[in-house]
Amino acid sequence: MPLLELPGKIIYGVETINSLSSEAVQLGRKFSFFCGENSLKRSGYFDKILSSLDKAGLEIQVVSGIPPEPNVNLINEILSKVKEFKPDAIIAIGGGSVIDTAKIVSALLADKTATIFDLKGKEIEKAYPIIASPTTAGTGSEVTRFAVATDLETKDKFILFGKALIPKVAIIDPQLTYTMSPLVASATGIDALSHAIESFLSKSATCTTDIWAKSAIEALWNHLIPAILEDSNYSKERVSYSAFWAGVAINNTKTTLVHAMSRPLGGLYGVIHGIANGILLPAYLRFCAPVIPQEKMNFLKTVMKGYPPDKIEELLNTLKLPLRLSQVISRDKININLLVERAKSAVMNIENTLRPVKDEDIYALYEEVI
Ligand SMILES: [Fe+2]
Incomplete structure (x- = not known):
């Protein structure tokens, strides 16, 4: 049956990243904030975004330094930190790897007994909400049901999928990609x-x-x-x-x-x-x-x-x-x-x-x- 599947909300346009905190408060009070290695800090947006989330009274755990091509070990390390913090949702601002890591962690937060490998090959049905905003113009991960991870032991790069992985809110602000x-x-x-x-x-x-x-x-x-x-x-x-x-x-x-x-x-x-x-x-x-x-x-x-x-x-x-x-x-x-x-x-x-x-x-x- 033809069906067009989209995120809950897509906000797009120059300076739309300014709507992040007002979107976040609709999803909870505690957020894990995922970002990449350096580009967000270099562009000056990292400080601006954190200060707007702080002004909105939100409690933020920063998970920075997520590299390209996330691997299973790193995702598991991030998962254990995030589990301790007990967020209501995840904010992911970065390239496809940052958003994909957020998707996999959000699925593992929702399915407490599963490992990454248990999620392979079947529709993922539960995940914590994600607000995703891309800093590259490529993967489209902010609007998709897919996430990719690599198993370093077997060098297998595999895909996970499920409607639950689609971010609740996608904010596409082209300015984040300018640098x-x-x-x-x-x-x-x-x-x-x-x-x-x-x-x-x-x-x-x-x-x-x-x-x-x-x-x-x-x-x-x-x-x-x-x-x-x-x-x-x-x-x-x-x-x-x-x-x-x-x-x-x-x-x-x-x-x-x-x-x-x-x-x-x-x-x-x-x-x-x-x-x-x-x-x-x-x-x-x-x-x-x-x-x-x-x-x-x-x-x-x-x-x-x-x-x-x-x-x-x-x-x-x-x-x-x-x-x-x-x-x-x-x-x-x-x-x-x-x-x-x-x-x-x-x-x-x-x-x-x-x-x-x-x-x-x-x-x-x-x-x-x-
Ligand atoms: Fe691709």
């Missing part, structure tokens, strides 16, 4: 583009999800370069909204083969998520091209002004992002068989790909991008 480095802006921007394209070309796409996906593809295509290379705040704003639109799109369709194949590159070799997606995206489009409906291919060609896989390679070049795996991992370290094993376990994404995917197709695609 991203060009590398972070490029990698997260390509992640958003990948979300939008994968949603648009997924088996689960509907006329309604296509509205979100097409708007995101068009805006990202027109604004990624001026946002990153020309430092245009107007374009940064559009990219910020596009990442959230793409997040809504994948929240309702899921991602496909690109994400199935990029997760093991992150888990096994530490390849940055958006960079892995960028490397895979042109090969995936060439693989799917024979089955992409004409109308959808025409849309992509019109927006990109050319054949989509070629144009995406041009974009990666312009943004100085790698086009091949061997640019980020030394060739002799790459174990394609292991990558294929890991990628094919993402059944949800593989089965959502427009063209049927065999194990040998995954192998050939990894070989193509080495």
Whole structure:
């Protein structure tokens, strides 16, 4: 049954972060405040936000320094600190890893006997409320039912999912993204583009999800370069909204083969998520091209002004992002068989790909991008 799933409330626009404390007081008095390593402090927002929460009379536990690609051990450490504090809800302001960590901790707070591994592979039904605000323009995690974590022992990067993980409130203030480095802006921007394209070309796409996906593809295509290379705040704003639109799109369709194949590159070799997606995206489009409906291919060609896989390679070049795996991992370290094993376990994404995917197709695609 078609159903469009969204967070309880989406607040978006420049300076909307100022509404954080008034939103928080509606959810409780005690909050764990999750943020990343440095960027929020560097941008000056960390002090401003904490002082507004303090003025609203809220009791705050700061959990800072959450790194990219959160791992199970770190999430468990954070969980035990948060359990001691007994918050009413979590505020997560950061990139996808900060918001994903908040989602997993919130699920484990609600399900007291579960471990992270117990949550794998099934719909998560309980979680503490989250207010999420992104400081990157990419993952769309502030509006999705997904969270990703890495098991350091097995190097398995896995996904957890469930409607309960969707933040109660998403605040998308583009100003929080203005101080991203060009590398972070490029990698997260390509992640958003990948979300939008994968949603648009997924088996689960509907006329309604296509509205979100097409708007995101068009805006990202027109604004990624001026946002990153020309430092245009107007374009940064559009990219910020596009990442959230793409997040809504994948929240309702899921991602496909690109994400199935990029997760093991992150888990096994530490390849940055958006960079892995960028490397895979042109090969995936060439693989799917024979089955992409004409109308959808025409849309992509019109927006990109050319054949989509070629144009995406041009974009990666312009943004100085790698086009091949061997640019980020030394060739002799790459174990394609292991990558294929890991990628094919993402059944949800593989089965959502427009063209049927065999194990040998995954192998050939990894070989193509080495
Ligand atoms: Fe992604």
